[in-house]
Amino acid sequence: MTSNGTGTHGAVLPDTAPDRNGPIVELRGAGKSYGNIRALHGVDLEVHPSQVTCVLGDNGAGKSTLIKIISGLHQHTEGDVLVDGEPVRFTTPREALDKGIATVYQDLATVPLMPVWRNFFLGSEMTKGPWPIRRLDIARMKETADQELRNMGIVLDDLEQPIGTLSGGQRQCVAIARAVYFGARVLILDEPTAALGVKQSGVVLKYIAAARDRGLGVIFITHNPHHAYMVGDHFSVLRLGTLELSAARSEITLEELTNHMAGGAELAALKHELAQVRGVDVEELPEAEDLTAPVATSPSSEGTS
Amino acid sequence: MSMAQQAEPAVGTPPAPGRKETDGRTAERPLVLRLLARPEVGVFLGAVAVLVFFLIAAPAVRQGGSMATVLYQSSTIGIMALPVALLMIGGEFDLSSGVAVITSALTASMLSYQLTMNVWAGVIVALIVSLAIGAFNGWMVVRTGLPSFLVTLGTFLILQGVNLAVTKLITGNVATDDISNMDGFDQARKIFASSFDVGGVQVKITVVWWLVFAAIATWVLLRTKYGNWIFAVGGNKDSARAVGVPVNFTKITLFMTVGFGAWFVGMHQLFSFNTVQSGEGVGQELIYIAAAVIGGCLLTGGYGSAIGPVFGAFMFGMVNQGIVYAGWNPDWFKAFLGVMLLGAVLINLWVQRTATRR
Numbered sequence: 001m002t003s004n005g006t007g008t009h010g011a012v013l014p015d016t017a018p019d020r021n022g023p024i025v026e027l028r029g030a031g032k033s034y035g036n037i038r039a040l041h042g043v044d045l046e047v048h049p050s051q052v053t054c055v056l057g058d059n060g061a062g063k064s065t066l067i068k069i070i071s072g073l074h075q076h077t078e079g080d081v082l083v084d085g086e087p088v089r090f091t092t093p094r095e096a097l098d099k100g101i102a103t104v105y106q107d108l109a110t111v112p113l114m115p116v117w118r119n120f121f122l123g124s125e126m127t128k129g130p131w132p133i134r135r136l137d138i139a140r141m142k143e144t145a146d147q148e149l150r151n152m153g154i155v156l157d158d159l160e161q162p163i164g165t166l167s168g169g170q171r172q173c174v175a176i177a178r179a180v181y182f183g184a185r186v187l188i189l190d191e192p193t194a195a196l197g198v199k200q201s202g203v204v205l206k207y208i209a210a211a212r213d214r215g216l217g218v219i220f221i222t223h224n225p226h227h228a229y230m231v232g233d234h235f236s237v238l239r240l241g242t243l244e245l246s247a248a249r250s251e252i253t254l255e256e257l258t259n260h261m262a263g264g265a266e267l268a269a270l271k272h273e274l275a276q277v278r279g280v281d282v283e284e285l286p287e288a289e290d291l292t293a294p295v296a297t298s299p300s301s302e303g304t305s
Numbered sequence: 306m307s308m309a310q311q312a313e314p315a316v317g318t319p320p321a322p323g324r325k326e327t328d329g330r331t332a333e334r335p336l337v338l339r340l341l342a343r344p345e346v347g348v349f350l351g352a353v354a355v356l357v358f359f360l361i362a363a364p365a366v367r368q369g370g371s372m373a374t375v376l377y378q379s380s381t382i383g384i385m386a387l388p389v390a391l392l393m394i395g396g397e398f399d400l401s402s403g404v405a406v407i408t409s410a411l412t413a414s415m416l417s418y419q420l421t422m423n424v425w426a427g428v429i430v431a432l433i434v435s436l437a438i439g440a441f442n443g444w445m446v447v448r449t450g451l452p453s454f455l456v457t458l459g460t461f462l463i464l465q466g467v468n469l470a471v472t473k474l475i476t477g478n479v480a481t482d483d484i485s486n487m488d489g490f491d492q493a494r495k496i497f498a499s500s501f502d503v504g505g506v507q508v509k510i511t512v513v514w515w516l517v518f519a520a521i522a523t524w525v526l527l528r529t530k531y532g533n534w535i536f537a538v539g540g541n542k543d544s545a546r547a548v549g550v551p552v553n554f555t556k557i558t559l560f561m562t563v564g565f566g567a568w569f570v571g572m573h574q575l576f577s578f579n580t581v582q583s584g585e586g587v588g589q590e591l592i593y594i595a596a597a598v599i600g601g602c603l604l605t606g607g608y609g610s611a612i613g614p615v616f617g618a619f620m621f622g623m624v625n626q627g628i629v630y631a632g633w634n635p636d637w638f639k640a641f642l643g644v645m646l647l648g649a650v651l652i653n654l655w656v657q658r659t660a661t662r663r
Binding site for chain 2: 093094097103105110111112113114118121122123124125127134135136138
């Protein structure tokens with residue numbers, strides 16, 4: 001584990017890829033308990049630059065807890081979280097941001113009544129002039145926002161329009177472009193396609209690919225295996241707070257992933273019971289022994305580059 | 306290295322778009338609609354309507370002196386309506402602002418008189434007290450997460466009681482002693498409560514301060530980082546925090562700005578009337594809030610302007626004095642206010658729906 005820790009801790013990092021080969025973010029047996037409730041336990045996860053790591057799981061599987069640990073909203077209570085090979089414990093989202101870990105939340109990514117360009121720079125505004133009359137550099141901010149959005153393939157007529165007037169997919173894209181611009185090395189996307197239609201989802205997936213091609217490590221949280229399989233390099237399925245599956249793209253097919261994700265193992269066990277119920281079609285459900293995808297019994301078996 | 310059998314992800318990079326292409330889906334909205342969507346345009350039209358109405362209905366209003374009185378009346382409301390509006394855009398409100406004005410004036414007056422000090426000492430201490438009240442309000446709101454309505458209702462009751470009780474305790478009376486013979490009084494009066502001559506009409510200096518503060522507030526709101534934060538903490542506190550906006554700092558300093566406004570208006574009252582009635586100020590806070598709402602600020606935060614409340618306060622002053630000049634029963638004033646307030650709220654609602662329409 002080489003750890004030539006880079007000094008890039010500012011809010012705005014240069015767009016260069018980090019010069020080390022290991023994962024940017026790594027979780028080793030990480031877990032989190034709220035009082036006596038164990039929300040997450042023994043999770044291993046690696047995030048590499050230029051790769052999309054998909055985290056799948058049903059409601060209550062622990063996806064949100066996982067994001068909150070990595071993004072600094074909550075602290076882990078067991079295991080280790082490593083950034084650039086060094087153990088960290090974030091206490092605020094700002095600390096995670098300073099390490100280049102940006103999170104795009106499903107709903108709290110933007111302020112609806114504020115113009116697009118103000119949202120883009122919110123919290124990291126560009127200013128000019130000496131202190132008593134230090135003011136926003138509006139022209140430069142608008143130009144930069146426009147340029148960055150275009151680089152991600154988003155074209156907006158009017159950056160003055162309130163961001164609430166954009167569609168859900170466009171808002172996600174603005175949030176992604178913002179994270180990319182502010183030097184994120186790791187982008188956490190919390191169910192970006194959950195509330196979107198088919199076409200909108202496609203647009204968001206395109207920007208996930210664009211972010212990956214710019215050298216970012218992407219953590220893509222979703223419960224849609226089809227979306228995950230379209231862009232993912234590595235898939236982790238959470239169930240009841242533990243890792244049920246951890247597989248590289250080469251080791252798994254979409255069908256296996258879908259089965260795991262849809263609770264395939266459990267459904268298969270229920271198959272014979274369900275067959276008794278009229279109106280439930282079990283023909284397409286796999287038998288339990290057909291599920292041969294590697295299960296997370298041998299963590300980090302995959303040597304990725 | 307298992308790169309060889311690694312299947313390529315299906316989705317590629319989007320093609321780089323041309324430099325100045327538009328998405329072509331948003332049609333330019335008519336100028337009138339775009340103008341009406343600005344927070345201050347509705348109230349501007351309202352203010353003009355009220356002015357024209359009284360120019361016709363009350364011939365006395367047409368004289369310069371009457372106009373100066375209207376502006377003076379507006380300025381005493383307007384100076385407080387500005388910080389109250391900023392606070393409202395920041396998503397909070399302050400019910401203690403009316404009695405805080407009196408608290409500030411009482412502090413300055415009694416401190417200078419009882420200790421026989423230069424009035425400036427009292428003025429400075431009053432400023433510190435006012436800022437501290439604001440900081441307390443803000444700190445309580447951000448620490449407890451309680452609605453600011455409850456927290457400042459508490460402060461309102463506390464200050465109302467303290468104002469009366471402490472004044473009676475110290476002076477044995479409900480009003481403070483006349484401080485017009487104290488050192489520094491004339492100097493302070495020049496700043497807070499003097500008049501100047503414009504073409505034969507005496508104009509109060511508070512009108513100038515009102516416009517200066519409005520200009521500063523507008524600049525801060527639209528052209529500085531802090532202004533951006535005000536909109537953000539009022540619009541969506543959690544989003545703002547998640548992108549690194551210091552939410553607590555912004556809210557506490559907004560409450561302290563209201564404290565500053567209360568101090569300024571308190572000093573004006575003290576130096577124009579020489580004494581302070583300790584029971585006053587109750588109900589004023591609602592006038593300030595109403596002026597801000599009429600001025601286009603959204604009660605729930607995140608939207609508004611600093612120039613809107615200027616027109617809002619002007620409408621108040623105009624109606625208040627206009628009714629007198631028209632020779633009507635002044636009891637109608639409150640009824641007028643109610644109508645204006647409801648009208649403003651309806652316009653706000655419509656604006657918000659238009660602005661966020663998908």
